[in-house]
Amino acid sequence: MKCVSCATAAAVATLYLTANALAQSNPAYPVKAVRIVVPVAPGGGTDPQTRRLGRKFQESMGQVFVIENRTGAASMISTEIASAIKFPDVREFMAREGAEPVGSTPQEFAMFFKGEVERYAKVIQAANIRVE
Numbered sequence: 001m002k003c004v005s006c007a008t009a010a011a012v013a014t015l016y017l018t019a020n021a022l023a024q025s026n027p028a029y030p031v032k033a034v035r036i037v038v039p040v041a042p043g044g045g046t047d048p049q050t051r052r053l054g055r056k057f058q059e060s061m062g063q064v065f066v067i068e069n070r071t072g073a074a075s076m077i078s079t080e081i082a083s084a085i086k087f088p089d090v091r092e093f094m095a096r097e098g099a100e101p102v103g104s105t106p107q108e109f110a111m112f113f114k115g116e117v118e119r120y121a122k123v124i125q126a127a128n129i130r131v132e
Contacts, residue, residue, distance in 0.1 A: 033063065033064040034064070034065045035068055036050060036053075036054055036065055036066065036068065037068050037070055037077055037080075038067060038068065038069050039070060039076075039077060040069065040071060041069060041071050042069045047067070047069060050067055051067050054066075054067050082108075
């Protein structure tokens with residue numbers, strides 16, 4: 001549950017930063033409803049908080065924010081975040097705000113994780129560390 005909460009919080013924060021960056025570069029943004037995908041069932045987990053944030057975004061930006069619940073959507077959200085932060089203006093805005101825009105697809109993350117496991121397995125073996 002904690003990972004889903006972190007993923008949702010990261011997705012919402014990225015959405016807000018992306019929306020603000022695009023709004024600065026294009027005053028008419030967003031020109032249509034903005035969709036926020038929550039990877040939990042309606043009413044569960046972080047859904048209530050995301051709905052409150054959606055209302056705040058709507059008030060501050062004057063545009064409709066639609067909350068869409070999709071159980072198991074965490075990898076889809078990760079993929080969408082990774083594609084959103086590839087835009088130079090989004091990366092620039094995030095850097096100005098003190099965030100380091102880093103994103104990956106589920107496949108890239110799996111490769112990174114596999115590499116880390118292999119790297120630390122060698123360290124553990126070289127140090128003769130044993131699990132008790």
